[in-house]
Amino acid sequence: MMRFLANRVDEAAVAKARVENYMVRFANDEVTAFKSWTVENTYLYLAKGRRTTFVSTTGSPSLAQVEEALKALENMPEDPLYVPLGGPQPINHDEALDNFEKLPDLVKRAIDGAHGVERSAGAALLSYVTVEYEDTAGRRGRYSVNRVYLTMRSFLGELSATSAVAARRVAEIKAEHVGEQNAHLLSLAKGLPQRRVETGRADLLLSPLVFGHLMGEVAHFWANGLEVVSGGSRYSKDDVGKAVASPALTVVDKTHDPSAYGFTPFDSEGVPPRPVAIYERGVLGGFLHTRRTAAALGTEPTGHALGSLVRPAPGHLEVGAGDASGDLEELFAELKNGFYIHNNWYTRYQNVKTGQFSTVGRDVALEVRDGRPVAVVKFIRIADTLENVVKNVEALSKKRAQVYWWDMPAPATSTWAILRNIGITT
Structure with missing residues (x-):
């Protein structure tokens, strides 16, 4: 794509993001779903003279979408915020996909930590994010990172409490603290007018x-x-x-x-x-x-x-x-x-x-x-x-x-x- 764009515009940059999601959903203290899905987006920047345009697509842009953006660029006014592409080379950073198969363990530890509540529900989500960047100034980079969070809502009678925790890897999540926090708050609220x-x-x-x-x-x-x-x-x-x-x-x-x-x-x-x-x-x-x-x-x-x-x-x-x-x-x-x-x-x-x-x-x-x-x-x-x-x-x-x-x-x-x-x- 970059070679094609370089012949049509003065400057171009492409950022591609792919997010692999792994989720465990639970309700009534039981896992109800363990699912995965992937989302891909592309962000495209084009400049000709001081005219610029930005395109965001799900997945990779089609040739028709690129041609439409190039046509629109010809009629754009000058961009008052225009700056030429440049800067240091992006630093590559690669991580392996974390242990998504251990997400149910987080859920169990959170539920076990919620002593005294009647039931709990929520989700644990691991996102594995991969981004690739390239521009006509010769800059290229790639990274992949893990992100994980757990959110949990616990119930006691008509009372409820929600807590959450986030980290970079599954092993860093203190899931039991989420359950303990909900249980403690509900114990304080129990019996109050x-x-x-x-x-x-x-x-x-x-x-x-x-x-x-x-x-x-x-x-x-x-x-x-x-x-x-x-x-x-x-x-x-x-x-x-x-x-x-x-x-x-x-x-x-x-x-x-x-x-x-x-x-x-x-x-x-x-x-x-x-x-x-x-x-x-x-x-x-x-x-x-x-x-x-x-x-x-x-x-x-x-x-x-x-x-x-x-x-x-x-x-x-x-x-x-x-x-x-x-x-x-x-x-x-x-x-x-x-x-x-x-x-x-x-x-x-x-x-x-x-x-x-x-x-x-x-x-x-x-x-x-x-x-x-x-x-x-x-x-x-x-x-x-x-x-x-x-x-x-x-x-x-x-x-x-x-x-x-x-x-x-x-x-x-x-x-x-x-x-x-x-x-x-x-």
Whole structure:
């Protein structure tokens, strides 16, 4: 394909991604499915003069699709973000497919760890990702990596709790901890009265799943170089170096880290990711960039054209550890009065630029009074701005967990977090 394209355009780049998925699904403490499937996508970049076009296809593009893209390129206006292809040679990185046949063992260990619950359901998923990159500048590279996560929902009467864990290999998953965490939370909730919250403001304790999710939202929208260039982000390049969040908060994208779920040797532009300190003790450190967005802001690319040649994206976020306890009951005592939210989903925005959002607490949430859980809260929703979230972080736990499940915007190594004076509603 590259030889064909080189005769038709000035520049071309092709990134091919193949993902082999192996999943064990379970319900009522029994495996219900062990399946595998493969997804292939191709990302194509073409440039002629300063005109550019991007094509994304499932599988390899057909000749008709390529011809259509070439025809469209002739009528394109000049691209204001155009930069010529270039950069270092991508570094090859090859891993053998991990032991997917041991996924049922993870499920059994998770179920065995959930002592005292009535039943559990969930899934363990291993993804084996292979990416090949080539461009007309003579750059070529290939990598293959493993990524695995386990998510589990446990039930006790009408109560439920969901936990998740992520790693790079099956042997690194501490599956029993997922079951233990669900069982512990349900034991705390068992027998407590139920109530609905009133709209207002409250102090919150957020689990790594929830806090990691919210930091992913910040990275996806506000630390995104394309959003900064287009004016969609809350921040501009002039905000870099300013205190914009709580001094307790440090968040670094660590897609480059081989131990992180989401580790990527090079992105869809062939650029190796580098660490990006989004917040460093509350100070805005920088943004996630492709080569195009970096050039537009006069900085260097960060290797975050992940799965897209247009829009940068976080690959794995790490929240810096704090000084608070990692024990849940001790965190309740530090919270004193407020609510504990263990999981969330359905995060929606009223305004992305201002960060006006809401997200629904999923499963068990607890009301805490005088440092002790006193009620199970149903239908709680966080409704505030991302700015208040990052500015109102008071304490972060010493203990962290590497987490991911399908509803998170990015994998994360996150802490438990205490936030003060956050908007809530039903």
